[in-house]
Amino acid sequence: MGHLLALWAFATDQPATFGRLASAYGVYSAVVLAEPPGGGERGLFCTRAVAAGEPLLAVPWQLCLVDEDEPGDDSLESVWEQQSDAAARPARDVRLAAQLLAQLAGDGGDGGGDAAELSRFWREWSAMLPPAAACAHPMTLPDALLEELQHAPLAEAGRRQRRRLLRLLASAPASSDGQRAWATAMCSSRPFRLPARAEGRGGRTAFVPFLDMANHAASPNCEALISYGGTATHAALFSGFGFAPAESRSDRLEPLPAGLAPLSGAALKRTLAARPPEASPALLEAALLSLPLRRGPSAGEPSEHAAASALLAWLADTSSDFATSEAQDEATLVGMEGEPAHDPRFAAVVRYRLSRKRLCRLVAEVLEAHRREHLPAAQRP
Incomplete structure (x- = not known):
């Protein structure tokens, strides 16, 4: 510490x-x-x-x-x-x-x-x-x-x-x-x-x-x-x-509000195959299990697109507390390593919020990829 x-x-x-x-x-x-x-x-x-x-x-x-x-x-x-x-x-x-x-x-x-x-x-x-x-x-x-x-x-x-x-x-x-x-x-x-x-x-x-x-x-x-x-x-x-690891497969975003439609697990699997995100297996598992998923085939592109859009809007609201970027937090931690009298409580706080930002970013990347894969035909260029 x-x-x-x-x-x-x-x-x-x-x-x-x-x-x-x-x-x-x-x-x-x-x-x-x-x-x-x-x-x-x-x-x-x-x-x-x-x-x-x-x-x-x-x-x-x-x-x-x-x-x-x-x-x-x-x-x-x-x-x-x-x-x-x-x-x-x-x-x-x-x-x-x-x-x-x-x-x-x-x-x-x-x-x-x-x-x-x-x-x-x-x-x-x-x-x-x-x-x-x-x-x-x-x-x-x-x-x-x-x-x-x-x-x-x-x-x-x-x-x-x-x-x-x-x-x-x-x-x-x-x-x-x-x-x-x-x-x-x-x-x-x-x-x-x-x-x-x-x-x-x-x-x-x-x-x-x-x-x-x-x-x-x-x-x-x-x-x-x-x-x-x-x-x-x-x-x-x-x-x-009073601490949290950098990442783990057990991490989750906070409980979702009622009323958000789930994504089709089968459809999301196809999205990940077409647009694989760059992330560790542990962080990707945490991101996917933070999302509401349902078994069975997709109800169609408009349904998947709308569900992903609603989840992205919720995620943007959830992330509105972020007053600093991941890069700023990483620089803060590096800077504290060279400060003999740094506050270990602040270091623990920054490590926690950085891990949460990384999870939020990956969830957003997955949702944005899913939304693009299921863009309704009328909205495609």
Whole structure:
């Protein structure tokens, strides 16, 4: 996440702290916290060869922050797609954030006993977490950076998330609203969902220290990785985790409004054969699955032309938030690479909006090609 994070990691001597805390608190660990060869994101790397299914980390349960689902909890699903404020309902994210803030405030006391020891542990562990100045979760971003997303629905979702958490955590011990937002961001993106303990009981969520340092990827290698799942869109990933990849086959444009006519899948296949776009397979799949498609033959050129034209008009409206071009965003990212003090949050925002622009451009290219292929005879030159 840039030079700021590198300085923060170096200043706190995180690898040594990881090993010291693991030893002090009875954590079994076959991994170390380190940067990958050549530099990059810190992560967990195996210290020896391990067999499939062999434990890499075993963290005492009493070190974890744990929450059990309750009836009436907010589902926390598709937060960025909601169109209006719902009642501020509690859920695992704010309850875990309240626990984290209580530990940081030393509610367990500074003397002896298990409660005081747990508070001391979490105060040390919190120094290992990304600081607020490096978090790009929408709920933590100021309005100026939310506007830089150039995606109004996602920016408004960030504001809704922040209003909700500030209402629910109003009495939580914190030095500022920014700390409340930071704690919620940590407790919405780093914990793990666990199965229910018994039939008929709700699920559980645990913020598991040490394990929360694992990075994400679909394919394992010498770095110990976890999977975030392969079906989240970029907007959903950015909403929940404050980052998005450059491209993925799971990305989609936001849900289409009702009433837009679908394209014939068979007709679109012929268009792609006649006018193949220049794009990676992953980005092309994301673009095609962002469109409304139906099985069966085309209803005719006028129908396909009209449907593609309506979708292009919607896409132009959706893209109206774009205040900068792809080339400008690419130049911004290149420029930040040479700035030691660049804001990693702004870099994450620019990477997100650039990925969305690339998807929108490809969808527009596909629709324009389809419209030309199905130009009604009366309109042909």
